[in-house]
Amino acid sequence: MAVIPLVLAVTGSTAAQAAPATPAPTVDYVVIVGVPGLRWEDVSAQQTPTLWAMAERGSIGSLSVQSADQPTCPLDGWVTLGAGNRALWSAAPAAPPNPDNSSGACPDVPVDIERPDGIGAFLPDQRNVVRHNQERLPYGAVPGALAESVRCTVAVGTGAAVGAARPFGRVDRYEPQLPQNAADLLDECVLTMVGVGAVAATEPAARQAQARAADALLARVLAARPPESLVIVAGVSDTDDARRLHVVVAEGPGWERGWLTSASTGRDGYLQLVDLAPTALTATGRALPENVFSGHPARSVPGRPEKLDVAVTQPADADREAGAQRRIASWFFGVLAAVQFALAVAVVPLLRRARMPSAPVVSSSPRFGFHGLVRRASRSARPQPLAVPRPVVNVIEVLLVAAALAIPAALVADAVPWWRTDHPGLLFAAVTLALLAAGTAAVRLTPAYRQTLGPLAMVAAIAAVVVAADVVTGARLQLNGVAGYSALTGGRYAGLGRVGLGVLVAGTLLVAGCLAQRVRRPWRPYVVGIVGGAGVLLAGSPYLGADAVGAIALTAGVGIAAVISTGGWLTFSRLAWATLAGLVVTAGFALLDLSRPDAERDRLGRFLTALGDGTGGRAVQRAAASSVGALDSPLTVLALVGAVLVWFALLRPWGGLKRLFGIYPAIRAAMAGIATAAVIGGVLGGSGLDVAGAVAALTVPMAALASMRVLDHASDRTHPPVAPPSIEVVQPGADPVSGSDQRHEQGGGVRLAAKVLPWNPVDGAINT
16 A cells, blocks of 8 residues: 555656767877876966866866775876776785875885886786785776777876786886877877876975976877877875865867766766776777776766856865865764763663652542542552653753754755865854754744654654755755765765765654654555655655665665554564565666666666676675775764664663554654664665664654653553542432433432543643
8 A cells, every 4th residue: 555655756756867968079099197186276377277278178077086995095096097996006015005104195105117128018016906906805896907998008107007007917108207209109009198296295385386397297298199189187096194086177079168077976077086997988989898897988068167267166165075074074973972872871860750650549439528529649669769850851852852953954054165264173063053053942942842742743854854955956965065975985976875865764754654643544554655755756766866775775664664554563464565565666766777878877776787797796795895894983873872772771661662652653663664774775775884873863862852751641541531520410310321210319419420531642641
């Protein structure tokens, strides 16, 4: 029954189709100029006039240089460029680490280059590099795959030799330095790689000098370039542990005045280092080797500002934001984990004291007088705990609301350019706290806050709306955002990230549970299915969330929540319905993803393709390695703190969560679905406990607050309570209550009648 909305969600996600991109005309030559460490802040019309003029004519973007390790040092960048896949230059024992390096700079690793014939070169360590990448790393990179795909290559400089070497170590044409007359050299082969030096200094003056020197060599390359050629200038690596985005410029026929992008990023103005190899082959009209490259060909798209000085502010700003995000995200989630741990410690004693002794009981026995009304205090064999002062409870409740809204507030805070200031961390903290205070006040001052489920419903709705609005408008808040994902990691550049998925899952299912609780039981599965289907569409549409794995995880959660939203256990028939929903939606997303071009497929389509061609083992290995690597995230701490609080406190007999689930079965269903989706999303997405951590940050504080609320009413009688009596004169005859023919005293009498006060199961309070 709940399958129908989910199927409609998958069908609706296929409605929009992107217009096919017009391919650029092919060229005869490709020249790749590598400048390790070059960033957009180093480029200007005064300091680098050649590169500036080239950028005015061509297309520009930000380059993410993620290799098989971090940071990407120069040799790692060059070998990744030549492999078209994440790789490492590991030629031990020829490249040992420098134990004296404490500055964070990349070590100066010597490369053994032999020149047996004086024309080409031979790298004896290349076989060890290939073996290391094939046997010890999960990416399946083949160093030299780009060179092996063309007839011959030219390399100028040590780094370029590493990038242009074939898998067995041969460099077809090699020069250690760019000759004065380089025209004949660049015209010799279809692919040329040139190293023009690095920009590695930390002092501004020294960086400017290095950038000017590289620009001078670039001028000589452009002067000697062959006709009908594509020249790509790329900052192929970092030079220290300060990971940054780097320069990429493409200039040639069909690459005029645009933004660079590719299917691997899905974001205008962004490329990955692994995209350069397929770009070089596609530009020359050559077919890509199968199952070798992980990148996709770049293309130029319109939309760049006419003035270059305005255009370059965007990649330069993105670089500053990405660098600041890396530093601030760690302490933000670390502080959030510490705050939630402190709140967990504070909530436990409140839960144990929240259930107060029963209220006095009304007795109508005639032996207590004419009115028959006495109040008899309940007695307990053991002393009752002292009540927690109401102001303390109110403060804890407000803090729980604020803790649950922390991630949505941090997401909205990225609408303010805090990274442009001299103290970005302080400004981000100030903006986030201001938004957090506003959101918490809005929840607190709403009349629905007094209801048991009021805070939970409002917080969940705010969180879901924030993530949904960001995804619909292009996910600009998540890109390089503190509560989003970083372009430096090379994992995602558009759509829904790990944290966003967790918040969307929790918000969507909690809203669905609160709405379902307000309708009659037979309608609850449909309410959950409709609300959850909207979330699945948002997450899985390739033009919105673009996360098929997240959509599948949310589908499983929605299916579980729908079938148990009416109460009871997860029986076999209910599990069958939920499994059917999951299979139908998963098949729908799989067919949708497989119907798209290879370059535009999401993780699900790429994984299914890998299974078909026999490389699925590496895909599983990469996902496992990614999950293990994500375990050192502060989000893991959030997940563990939430699990401990739920298992060892909220689910205890005194914890209140079981009572909450008994009174509100739709909320129990929603939280069961949330747990299911968090586990599946983390396992299939290779994100470890990141999704579960984001889920816990929102769900656990609200579960604790709702549990405190139901415990506060735990002494309310669940059977109809007795009201103050009303006096009714009864004439001799039939008893009007029992209907029997029993007689009262001769001459009439007096009887007590009680009024029934209904109990409202929605807000857990007595309607008076």
